[in-house]
Amino acid sequence: xxxxxxxxxxxxxxxxxxxxxxxxxxxxxxxxxxxxxxxxxxxxxxxxxxxxxxxxxxxxxxxxxxxxxxxxxxxxxxxxxxxxxxxxxxxxxxxxxxxxxxxxxxxxxxxxxxxxxxxxxxxxxxxxxxxxxxxxxxxxxxxxxxxxxxxxxxxxxxxxxxxxxxxxxxxxxxxxxxxxxxxxxxxxxxxxxxxxxxxxxxxxxxxxxxxxxxxxxxxxxxxxxxxxxxxxxxxxxxxxxxxxxxxxxxxxxxxxxxxxxxxxxxxxxxxxxxxxxxxxxxxxxxxxxxxxxxxxxxxxxxxxxxxxxxxxxxxxxxxxx
Amino acid sequence: xxxxxxxxxxxxxxxxxxxxxxxxxxxxxxxxxxxxxxxxxxxxxxxxxxxxxxxxxxxxxxxxxxxxxxxxxxxxxxxxxxxxxxxxxxxxxxxxxxxxxxxxxxxxxxxxxxxxxxxxxxxxxxxxxxxxxxxxxxxxxxxxxxxxxxxxxxxxxxxxxxxxxxxxxxxxxxxxxxxxxxxxxxxxxxxxxxxxxxxxxxxxxxxxxxxxxxxxxxxxxxxxxxxxxxxxxxxxxxxxxxxxxxxxxxxxxxxxxxxxxxxxxxxxxxxxxxxxxxxxxxxxxxxxxxxxxxxxxxxxxxxxxxxxxxxxxxxxxxxxxxxxxxxxxxxxxxxxxxxxxxxxxxxxxxxxxxxxxxxxxxxxxxxxxxxxxxxxxxxxxxxxxxxxxxxxxxxxxxxxxxxxxxxxxxxxxxxxxxxxxxxxxxxxxxxxxxxxxxxxxxxxxxxxxxx
Ligand code: SF4
Ligand code: SF4
Numbered sequence: 197x198x199x200x201x202x203x204x205x206x207x208x209x210x211x212x213x214x215x216x217x218x219x220x221x222x223x224x225x226x227x228x229x230x231x232x233x234x235x236x237x238x239x240x241x242x243x244x245x246x247x248x249x250x251x252x253x254x255x256x257x258x259x260x261x262x263x264x265x266x267x268x269x270x271x272x273x274x275x276x277x278x279x280x281x282x283x284x285x286x287x288x289x290x291x292x293x294x295x296x297x298x299x300x301x302x303x304x305x306x307x308x309x310x311x312x313x314x315x316x317x318x319x320x321x322x323x324x325x326x327x328x329x330x331x332x333x334x335x336x337x338x339x340x341x342x343x344x345x346x347x348x349x350x351x352x353x354x355x356x357x358x359x360x361x362x363x364x365x366x367x368x369x370x371x372x373x374x375x376x377x378x379x380x381x382x383x384x385x386x387x388x389x390x391x392x393x394x395x396x397x398x399x400x401x402x403x404x405x406x407x408x409x410x411x412x413x414x415x416x417x418x419x420x421x422x423x424x425x426x427x428x429x430x431x432x433x434x435x436x437x438x439x440x441x442x443x444x445x446x447x448x449x450x451x452x453x454x455x456x457x458x459x460x461x462x463x464x465x466x467x468x469x470x471x472x473x474x475x476x477x478x479x480x481x482x483x484x485x486x487x488x489x490x491x492x493x494x495x496x497x498x499x500x501x502x503x504x505x506x507x508x509x510x511x512x513x514x515x516x517x
Numbered sequence: 518x519x520x521x522x523x524x525x526x527x528x529x530x531x532x533x534x535x536x537x538x539x540x541x542x543x544x545x546x547x548x549x550x551x552x553x554x555x556x557x558x559x560x561x562x563x564x565x566x567x568x569x570x571x572x573x574x575x576x577x578x579x580x581x582x583x584x585x586x587x588x589x590x591x592x593x594x595x596x597x598x599x600x601x602x603x604x605x606x607x608x609x610x611x612x613x614x615x616x617x618x619x620x621x622x623x624x625x626x627x628x629x630x631x632x633x634x635x636x637x638x639x640x641x642x643x644x645x646x647x648x649x650x651x652x653x654x655x656x657x658x659x660x661x662x663x664x665x666x667x668x669x670x671x672x673x674x675x676x677x678x679x680x681x682x683x684x685x686x687x688x689x690x691x692x693x694x695x696x697x698x699x700x701x702x703x704x705x706x707x708x709x710x711x712x713x714x715x716x717x718x719x720x721x722x723x724x725x726x727x728x729x730x731x732x733x734x735x736x737x738x739x740x741x742x743x744x745x746x747x748x749x750x751x752x753x754x755x756x757x758x759x760x761x762x763x764x765x766x767x768x769x770x771x772x773x774x775x776x777x778x779x780x781x782x783x784x785x786x787x788x789x790x791x792x793x794x795x796x797x798x799x800x801x802x803x804x805x806x807x808x809x810x811x812x813x814x815x816x817x818x819x820x821x822x823x824x825x826x827x828x829x830x831x832x833x834x835x836x837x838x839x840x841x842x843x844x845x846x847x848x849x850x851x852x853x854x855x856x857x858x859x860x861x862x863x864x865x866x867x868x869x870x871x872x873x874x875x876x877x878x879x880x881x882x883x884x885x886x887x888x889x890x891x892x893x894x895x896x897x898x899x900x901x902x903x904x905x906x907x908x909x910x911x912x913x914x915x916x917x918x919x920x921x922x923x924x925x926x927x928x929x930x931x932x933x934x935x936x937x938x939x940x941x942x943x944x945x946x947x948x949x950x951x952x953x954x955x956x957x958x959x960x961x962x963x964x965x966x967x968x
Contacts, residue, residue: 201845201875208873209858209891212953214942216533216701216866216889222897222949275897319898319950409903456903456916507934508776508911509789 222318225407226278229446232398233285236442239381239391244293248387251300252288258304259284266313279318283307286326286446289388290439290486291333295340303329323493324453327486334486371430378436389439399445408449411461412468416444419469427477440472443485453493460496460503467492519749519757522764523739527781528910530769531943533867535740539704539825544712544835547850549577549626553596553841554878556606557582557616560668561675563589567618573600575620578629578818580664590666590676590881593818595839596620597627606877609863609870617878620841631816637715643755646719649814655727658813665812666819666881671695671706671773671802672868674882677809680801681727683794691783691798692730694721694806696737696744697766697773700865703885705823706803708835710737710744713807714751720806722757723813728799733761734782738768770867771941775800777910789937804884822879828862828888829854838879844886845875858891867942897950905944905954911937915944915954922957927964935961 240248260280267274287307288300307329315321334341377383381391388395402408417435424434435441448454448468455464468488475484557565563586569575575594583591601621605614635646650658663678683689694717698706710717725733735752737745749763764782766772776787778800785796793800801809804823811817820840824847827833831852838847844863853859862869863877865885905915914933921929938958945954 204845204848204853204859204861204875207856207859207891208861208875210871210873211860211892211894212945212956213862213864213869213871213940214867214946214955215860215862215869215871215887215892216946217892217894217951218947220947220949221951222900225902225949273895275895277897317898319900451900451902454901456901456906456914458903504933505906505909505912505914507789507913507937508780509786509791509937510912510934511788 222279223275223277226282228405228407229402230278230281230285232401233282233289233446235394235398236289236388236391236446237285239394240289240293240387243381243390244387248293250297251291251293251295251387252285254297255288255291255300255304256281256284258301259287259308262305262308263313266309272317277318280308283312283325283329286388287329289442290326290330290386292341292343293387294343295333295337299333299337299340303333306332319452321452322497323490324447324450327447327490327493330486331490375432375436378433385437386439389442392436392441395441395445402445402449408445409458409461411458412449412454412465413444415462415465416440416448416468416472419466420472423469423473427473434476438476439485443489444468447485448489448492453496455496455499455503457500457503457505460499463499463503464492464496467495519752519761519763521745521749522734522762524764524766524781526767526769526772526777527784528769528777529907530767530772530777530910531908531946532768533701533770533946535768536701536827537704537707537740538702538833539827539835540707540741542704542708542833542835544708544823544837547836547838547842547847549596549622549839550842550846551622551624552601552843553594553620553622553839554604554606554843554876555581555592555595555618555620555841556608556878556880557592557618558608559592559674559840559881560590560666561673562586562679565589565592567603567616569594569600569618571600571602574598575600576627576629578631578820580666580818581618581620587663588676588679590668590678591664593666593820594620595820595841596622597625598623607873609872609877629818633815635814637719637810637814641754646814647722647756650719650723650726653726653813658723658727661813661816662809665808665817667805667808667812668819668881669802670804670808670822670881670884672864672882672884677801677805680794680799681724683728683799687794687797689728689794689797689799690731691779691785692721692725692728692733693778693782693798693800694733694735694803695773695775695778695800696735696741696748696803697778698741699738699768699770699773700867700869700885702827702887703825703865704827704835705825705884707741707744708825709803709807709823710741711747714747715755716807716810717803718748718751718755718757718806719814720808720810721761721801723809724799724801724806725760730799731760732783735761735763736766736772736778736782737763738772739765740768770943771910771939774910774939774941776939789934819881822881822883824879824883825885825887826851827885829856829859829890830888840880840883841878843876843878844872847879847886848875848888853888856890860889860891862887862889867946868940894951894953896952899948899950899952902949904947904949908943908947910941910943911939913938913944915948915958918961919952919954919957922961922964927961928966930961931965935965938962
């Protein structure tokens with residue numbers, strides 16, 4: 197007994213209750229999101245060729261490297277938790293297909309260094325890093341950021357075109373085949389926003405695994421649909437056009453920058469929808485999703501302050517039932 | 518057959534891996550220890566004082582500590598022998614020091630005189646048993662329960678005689694017997710139901726006799742089929758019909774928590790800051806019911822516990838042990854597996870307390886000794902995912918406790934109703950950032966500014 201006790205005493209370690217853990221870690225969540233993102237990423241490579249692949253890789257590698265360097269410089273532990281991969285991928289997916297590579301590197305570094313790490317890293321960032329990077333690019337390189345090409349597939353001779361939401365987008369053929377093309381993604385646009393089909397495929401994984409809350413995309417898209425209907429716009433065109441789909445499923449649902457309570461998320465989604473409608477109606481910049489999400493990111497702390505849970509057995513003061 | 522009622526869980530709850538390795542292992546009776554360490558603080562309520570001194574000779578079951586306060590439970594010697602010395606122990610749930618006595622056994626186990634009113638193991642005359650119980654007055658029953666040191670053995674350790682005497686004006690119409698045992702690994706209550714079912718039901722009869730409720734529920738999770746069947750057949754045999762009902766519940770953690778259980782079975786919501794009796798309900802654990810029976814019918818004080826010893830062992834087991842037995846003796850009997858590091862836990866994996874000393878004894882609250890491997894856990898930043906909120910059976914916002922305790926902003930924890938946290942651990946279990954949320958909550962609660 198005495199030996200047993202002595203040998204045990206050396207090995208005993210402390211921990212807090214609970215002593216078991218689900219093991220569903222941040223890294224697991226992040227890598228599942230990465231897998232889901234590979235769907236729209238694959239679509240972008242299919243439609244825009246090798247150059248898209250290069251952009252995606254460059255952006256992702258720059259993002260991860262930036263995070264690594266910053267963590268090391270600050271003498272903090274670098275964990276390859278996949279969040280930088282997401283930022284890198286998402287950022288690239290918001291870009292027009294023919295942006296110069298050095299600009300992508302710059303934007304990706306900005307996303308991680310300024311929008312994420314300067315705020316304290318994952319969890320403390322206020323703005324969605326990828327979208328902050330995209331906003332930065334829009335301001336700095338407005339010409340390159342609005343040069344659209346039609347899908348080239350694997351040919352290198354890009355034809356300049358317009359995205360379905362920019363002015364001057366020419367309606368070819370009939371409505372139905374336009375919708376179909378927009379749904380499949382052969383109509384042009386940013387790298388990742390073209391194919392609603394592939395975005396939905398990725399999003400389905402996230403919804404099924406309950407990684408993202410259905411409330412945000414449903415209320416966001418629902419508000420846009422309802423609003424477009426009331427304004428007499430083409431509802432399907434509005435839903436499929438621009439970055440709405442990828443924004444609603446992959447960007448607005450980012451945990452750190454969206455509200456935490458279910459009801460808060462509903463408010464968030466509706467707010468996004470209203471802002472997007474406004475931008476699309478009144479702004480000279482046709483693409484409002486990015487800025488809608490950034491604005492709602494800024495409102496999130498406010499929503500979180502006021503939308504609280506109602507504890508079990510809560511009774512309003514003065515009421516004695 | 519007694520019909521079994523099925524209920525759906527009234528809360529989301531967690532599916533945990535059961536790991537109930539000892540579910541089919543009969544309880545082994547362990548001989549009394551040569552030295553028993555008896556802690557002074559084993560229950561809630563007013564603190565006890567020792568009424569024996571060093572050198573005194575005591576019998577098994579003799580009272581050695583008590584308090585003048587009614588809201589308190591006395592403590593009894595688990596062995597016969599000599600009070601060797603007074604020592605200190607670290608209370609695993611509060612980490613504070615508490616007094617304890619070490620009693621050296623005389624190797625004989627001389628018990629105090631006990632009046633056994635009925636022999637449940639050998640007599641099947643349950644009418645007579647009910648007659649005996651019915652002939653006792655409330656005062657006599659409650660006094661016997663108090664004198665025997667019975668406390669809530671499900672973990673709360675609140676003195677049972679107080680729980681069974683609702684304040685005037687509060688009518689109890691529902692009594693629930695809690696046989697959920699929702700924590701993984703632990704099987705002590707399960708085995709008690711299977712091996713002491715009669716005592717448990719007779720104990721429930723005593724409890725119901727005092728409270729005279731309209732409905733009596735026996736709640737068992739559906740992962741314990743055999744217990745549900747056995748208890749229902751016993752009820753028929755013992756004539757426990759009409760008011761008594763067996764409820765089969767889904768195994769969702771924390772089903773065994775009083776508030777979750779009451780909500781699930783009778784759909785009543787215990788108000789915030791309130792007690793089950795505020796909604797006319799009293800919940801007792803099966804081990805408590807057994808102890809009540811032994812106290813009232815056999816005059817036997819609480820000196821033994823059924824304890825599951827499980828986790829990192831070759832041969833995990835259930836034991837009936839004397840309180841005061843050092844846990845190292847139990848560990849030695851089950852064949853500890855080799856491991857680089859280990860955690861010694863008193864209680865289950867969700868709510869158990871870590872022990873720093875394997876000499877620590879079995880106490881009234883002990884139902885399990887669990888050994889787990891060391892775990893490296895790196896706490897990350899909260900990512901605001903909201904999983905902790907959705908996992909919380911009390912609908913609280915655990916992430917706010919983490920945030921505010923980190924900032925030293927303890928007062929703000931009250932705005933998020935930290936007092937309502939039952940420390941079930943569900944939030945920390947699901948947290949992808951691996952934040953020891955319950956640790957923060959305990960700090961927050963202890964630092965809460967006075968109202
Ligand atoms: S430990 Fe407290 S806050 Fe966490 S889930 Fe349980 S009751 Fe909720
Ligand atoms: S589960 Fe953990 S990471 Fe998620 S919100 Fe709660 S504390 Fe934060």
